[in-house]
Amino acid sequence: MTERHAGDQEGVRHTRATDAESHRFQARFFGPFHVSRDGAPLNDAAELGRTSARTLLKWFLLNPGIRVGSLELCELLWPVRRSRSNPNRLHVTLHYLRHLLEPDLAARQPSTFIRSDGKGLYWFDFADSWWTDVRAAERLLAAGKDADTKGDVETAITSYELVLDYYRRTFLPENLFDEAFDSSRTAYDVAHRDVESRLLRLYLVRGQIHKALPIALSVLERDPYSEEASTAIAEVNLRQGNVLAARTQFARYLETIRRELGADPSGSALRLWERIQRAG
Template identity: 35%
Template sequence: MGTLLEPLGWVHPREREHKAVYRAYLFGPFRVFRGGEALGQRSQRREKAQLLLKWFLLNPGQPRSIDELIDLAFPAAAPDKATSSFHVAMHCLRRMLEPDLRPGEESSYIRRSSNNFYRFEADDQWWTDTAEVDRLFDQGRMSDSRGDAQRACFYYGQVVGHMNRRLLEDDNTDEQWLAPYRRRYQALHREALLRLVQIHGERGQIDESLEYAHQMLIDDPYNELAVITIVEADLAHGRVAHARHRISTFLDDLTHDLGIAPSHDLLTLNTRVRQDLTHPPRSEAQRALATTSSRAS
């Protein structure tokens, strides 16, 4: 069995998380910790500070004007009141992150320029699950491009593991500002699942491929590759009745709900299922669809 150890300097993803002074979790309910202490007890003032922190964590190093941040946090307030409330929230945020800051002392993380632009500088004391997902996905894609299937599956699996909850699922503000971030991470999640199904299927690791195929259907109930993978497994185990019911239901849903025609590969598999041809060369349709899906990605 191969090893997942990298050359000197490689650190397991969980080790980076546990060594960080600040840990922020944006998938699922929003949580931030300094050491073992949870930051940001609920109050109206702290909720606005947390809203600003969410934006900063999703956009590290990116400067934004005071007007843009006010529009985010206080969109309905009168201009004078909004500006005053913004400065109160920023003061609260600085103290939340660094309670020992002295009056007038510069924050280590929230930087303000002379022209009233703000940015968040996360150093190596910070760990966020969103930044970790970005890094892991890049590592998975790099390993994938090198043909290192084992390591690619490791990194893609880590991505999927972090993203088992919706981004900022407890956010009660207007979700419009969050929509682009949610779409972006949903796309990463789907691509990681797609490659996990494909790679494990190509390696003959049926149980692993099935696991991720079922997860794909939860995320995308009209995913043909996921259904082909599951139906192929039903046929391989002699569950012809299950295979017939699953593909028949899927074809009906695909036609009635989306109004689109099924692919040639899905129709070919449906013919096999109806004729009970359970022992053709395995995964021919799956490989063809995997190639098509990979090009589309």
């Protein structure tokens, strides 16, 4: 590894560690939702205990700057309870959340974060005070793709590994069945699969088969038809000299896709099969 590449990797890790600390507010979505202000948690029942306030804050933090009407917010917070009282309940929830985030907010003083145009549209402004793990993961993913494109494999691997650290914790596990966050969850599930695919490819390029195998097994657990994962496992076994295991893995994959999908493997997969046959 070159000195420059080692420095780039260290820079990626250092940025991750210090960026969160430089912001007054921190919010984590991967793993149980957690918010802190000045290092103190805001998740206690006495503070962020109202379900509607928690849901609204989550949505705002995931959609900063997006203007949304009061009716849409009511639908978000109380989808099965359509009532004339909902606008009043929304007003109470917004008031509660404003003062939770800024306890010293004076009467009629506008919130720094929860903004309104006075005509029923609301949006959230980070005001350079918020760090969230979802945005950190997005920046790391972008950095990994950029390094990947430039051929800086080691920095790309470091960035992807850090992203995967987030994704493995599960996005909002307490809201698995909450439709309000379905689109975000789907996006991160897709990104999770993409990062695993990128890491798997780079691990094999670098010959890091001890890291490639668990990634391939993880992919295969979610998608038993994945040619990429199946061939990677066969490739790892072949490189380790376990020809029988490689042949068994590939034969199982062939049987699965032909019987259940009526499909044939790609040309590159068939070339791997030929290598396995010659090795045996």
